[in-house]
Amino acid sequence: MAKLLIAAALLYILWRWLQPKKKAPAAPPPRLGESEARAILGVDAAAGPAxxxxxxxxxxxxxxxxxxxxxxxxxxxxxxRDTLLRG
Structure with missing residues:
Protein backbone atom coordinates (compact mmCIF):
# COMPACT_ATOMS: atom_id res chain seq x y z
CA MET A 1 0.00 0.00 0.00
CA ALA A 2 2.84 2.40 0.84
CA LYS A 3 4.48 1.71 -2.52
CA LEU A 4 1.26 2.58 -4.28
CA LEU A 5 0.96 5.91 -2.41
CA ILE A 6 4.60 6.78 -3.18
CA ALA A 7 4.10 5.94 -6.86
CA ALA A 8 0.93 8.06 -6.99
CA ALA A 9 2.71 10.99 -5.31
CA LEU A 10 5.60 10.76 -7.76
CA LEU A 11 3.24 10.61 -10.73
CA TYR A 12 1.38 13.66 -9.43
CA ILE A 13 4.65 15.59 -8.96
CA LEU A 14 5.78 14.63 -12.47
CA TRP A 15 2.41 15.59 -13.92
CA ARG A 16 2.55 19.04 -12.22
CA TRP A 17 6.12 19.59 -13.39
CA LEU A 18 5.19 18.84 -17.03
CA GLN A 19 2.23 21.23 -17.09
CA PRO A 20 2.74 24.36 -19.25
CA LYS A 21 3.94 27.34 -17.26
CA LYS A 22 1.73 30.41 -17.02
CA LYS A 23 3.20 33.40 -18.81
CA ALA A 24 3.13 36.93 -17.47
CA PRO A 25 0.78 39.24 -19.38
CA ALA A 26 2.49 41.29 -22.08
CA ALA A 27 3.09 44.95 -21.34
CA PRO A 28 1.06 47.38 -23.44
CA PRO A 29 3.04 49.04 -26.21
CA PRO A 30 4.47 52.46 -25.31
CA ARG A 31 2.71 55.53 -26.67
CA LEU A 32 4.16 58.73 -28.08
CA GLY A 33 2.44 62.04 -28.48
CA GLU A 34 2.34 63.55 -31.95
CA SER A 35 4.61 66.47 -31.00
CA GLU A 36 7.17 64.12 -29.44
CA ALA A 37 7.08 61.87 -32.52
CA ARG A 38 7.65 64.88 -34.80
CA ALA A 39 10.56 66.01 -32.62
CA ILE A 40 12.18 62.56 -32.80
CA LEU A 41 11.93 62.45 -36.59
CA GLY A 42 12.74 66.13 -37.01
CA VAL A 43 9.72 66.97 -39.16
CA ASP A 44 7.29 69.87 -38.81
CA ALA A 45 3.52 69.76 -38.43
CA ALA A 46 2.94 70.23 -42.17
CA ALA A 47 5.03 67.17 -43.12
CA GLY A 48 3.21 64.63 -45.23
CA PRO A 49 3.62 60.85 -45.30
CA ALA A 50 6.42 61.02 -47.88
CA ARG A 81 6.97 56.84 -37.60
CA ASP A 82 4.08 54.54 -36.72
CA THR A 83 2.49 57.22 -34.54
CA LEU A 84 2.59 59.85 -37.27
CA LEU A 85 1.50 57.62 -40.14
CA ARG A 86 -1.40 56.14 -38.15
CA GLY A 87 -2.95 59.45 -37.18
Missing part, protein backbone atom coordinates in the same frame (compact mmCIF):
# COMPACT_ATOMS: atom_id res chain seq x y z
CA UNK A 51 8.46 63.43 -45.72
CA UNK A 52 7.85 61.30 -42.62
CA UNK A 53 9.01 58.15 -44.42
CA UNK A 54 12.09 59.96 -45.78
CA UNK A 55 13.05 61.25 -42.32
CA UNK A 56 12.54 57.78 -40.85
CA UNK A 57 14.67 56.17 -43.56
CA UNK A 58 17.43 58.74 -43.07
CA UNK A 59 17.54 58.29 -39.28
CA UNK A 60 17.33 54.50 -39.31
CA UNK A 61 20.08 54.21 -41.91
CA UNK A 62 22.36 56.27 -39.65
CA UNK A 63 21.31 54.91 -36.23
CA UNK A 64 20.56 51.23 -36.89
CA UNK A 65 22.14 48.79 -34.38
CA UNK A 66 24.03 47.06 -37.21
CA UNK A 67 25.75 50.39 -37.92
CA UNK A 68 26.69 51.22 -34.35
CA UNK A 69 23.42 52.73 -33.13
CA UNK A 70 21.32 51.44 -30.28
CA UNK A 71 18.28 49.19 -30.44
CA UNK A 72 16.36 51.55 -28.15
CA UNK A 73 16.92 54.51 -30.49
CA UNK A 74 15.76 52.48 -33.48
CA UNK A 75 12.68 51.34 -31.54
CA UNK A 76 11.78 54.95 -30.71
CA UNK A 77 12.29 56.07 -34.32
CA UNK A 78 10.02 53.26 -35.55
CA UNK A 79 7.43 54.12 -32.91
CA UNK A 80 7.51 57.79 -33.96
Missing amino acids: EIRAAHRRLVSALHPDKGGSAELTRRINLA
Whole structure:
Protein backbone atom coordinates (compact mmCIF):
# COMPACT_ATOMS: atom_id res chain seq x y z
CA MET A 1 0.00 0.00 0.00
CA ALA A 2 2.84 2.40 0.84
CA LYS A 3 4.48 1.71 -2.52
CA LEU A 4 1.26 2.58 -4.28
CA LEU A 5 0.96 5.91 -2.41
CA ILE A 6 4.60 6.78 -3.18
CA ALA A 7 4.10 5.94 -6.86
CA ALA A 8 0.93 8.06 -6.99
CA ALA A 9 2.71 10.99 -5.31
CA LEU A 10 5.60 10.76 -7.76
CA LEU A 11 3.24 10.61 -10.73
CA TYR A 12 1.38 13.66 -9.43
CA ILE A 13 4.65 15.59 -8.96
CA LEU A 14 5.78 14.63 -12.47
CA TRP A 15 2.41 15.59 -13.92
CA ARG A 16 2.55 19.04 -12.22
CA TRP A 17 6.12 19.59 -13.39
CA LEU A 18 5.19 18.84 -17.03
CA GLN A 19 2.23 21.23 -17.09
CA PRO A 20 2.74 24.36 -19.25
CA LYS A 21 3.94 27.34 -17.26
CA LYS A 22 1.73 30.41 -17.02
CA LYS A 23 3.20 33.40 -18.81
CA ALA A 24 3.13 36.93 -17.47
CA PRO A 25 0.78 39.24 -19.38
CA ALA A 26 2.49 41.29 -22.08
CA ALA A 27 3.09 44.95 -21.34
CA PRO A 28 1.06 47.38 -23.44
CA PRO A 29 3.04 49.04 -26.21
CA PRO A 30 4.47 52.46 -25.31
CA ARG A 31 2.71 55.53 -26.67
CA LEU A 32 4.16 58.73 -28.08
CA GLY A 33 2.44 62.04 -28.48
CA GLU A 34 2.34 63.55 -31.95
CA SER A 35 4.61 66.47 -31.00
CA GLU A 36 7.17 64.12 -29.44
CA ALA A 37 7.08 61.87 -32.52
CA ARG A 38 7.65 64.88 -34.80
CA ALA A 39 10.56 66.01 -32.62
CA ILE A 40 12.18 62.56 -32.80
CA LEU A 41 11.93 62.45 -36.59
CA GLY A 42 12.74 66.13 -37.01
CA VAL A 43 9.72 66.97 -39.16
CA ASP A 44 7.29 69.87 -38.81
CA ALA A 45 3.52 69.76 -38.43
CA ALA A 46 2.94 70.23 -42.17
CA ALA A 47 5.03 67.17 -43.12
CA GLY A 48 3.21 64.63 -45.23
CA PRO A 49 3.62 60.85 -45.30
CA ALA A 50 6.42 61.02 -47.88
CA GLU A 51 8.46 63.43 -45.72
CA ILE A 52 7.85 61.30 -42.62
CA ARG A 53 9.01 58.15 -44.42
CA ALA A 54 12.09 59.96 -45.78
CA ALA A 55 13.05 61.25 -42.32
CA HIS A 56 12.54 57.78 -40.85
CA ARG A 57 14.67 56.17 -43.56
CA ARG A 58 17.43 58.74 -43.07
CA LEU A 59 17.54 58.29 -39.28
CA VAL A 60 17.33 54.50 -39.31
CA SER A 61 20.08 54.21 -41.91
CA ALA A 62 22.36 56.27 -39.65
CA LEU A 63 21.31 54.91 -36.23
CA HIS A 64 20.56 51.23 -36.89
CA PRO A 65 22.14 48.79 -34.38
CA ASP A 66 24.03 47.06 -37.21
CA LYS A 67 25.75 50.39 -37.92
CA GLY A 68 26.69 51.22 -34.35
CA GLY A 69 23.42 52.73 -33.13
CA SER A 70 21.32 51.44 -30.28
CA ALA A 71 18.28 49.19 -30.44
CA GLU A 72 16.36 51.55 -28.15
CA LEU A 73 16.92 54.51 -30.49
CA THR A 74 15.76 52.48 -33.48
CA ARG A 75 12.68 51.34 -31.54
CA ARG A 76 11.78 54.95 -30.71
CA ILE A 77 12.29 56.07 -34.32
CA ASN A 78 10.02 53.26 -35.55
CA LEU A 79 7.43 54.12 -32.91
CA ALA A 80 7.51 57.79 -33.96
CA ARG A 81 6.97 56.84 -37.60
CA ASP A 82 4.08 54.54 -36.72
CA THR A 83 2.49 57.22 -34.54
CA LEU A 84 2.59 59.85 -37.27
CA LEU A 85 1.50 57.62 -40.14
CA ARG A 86 -1.40 56.14 -38.15
CA GLY A 87 -2.95 59.45 -37.18
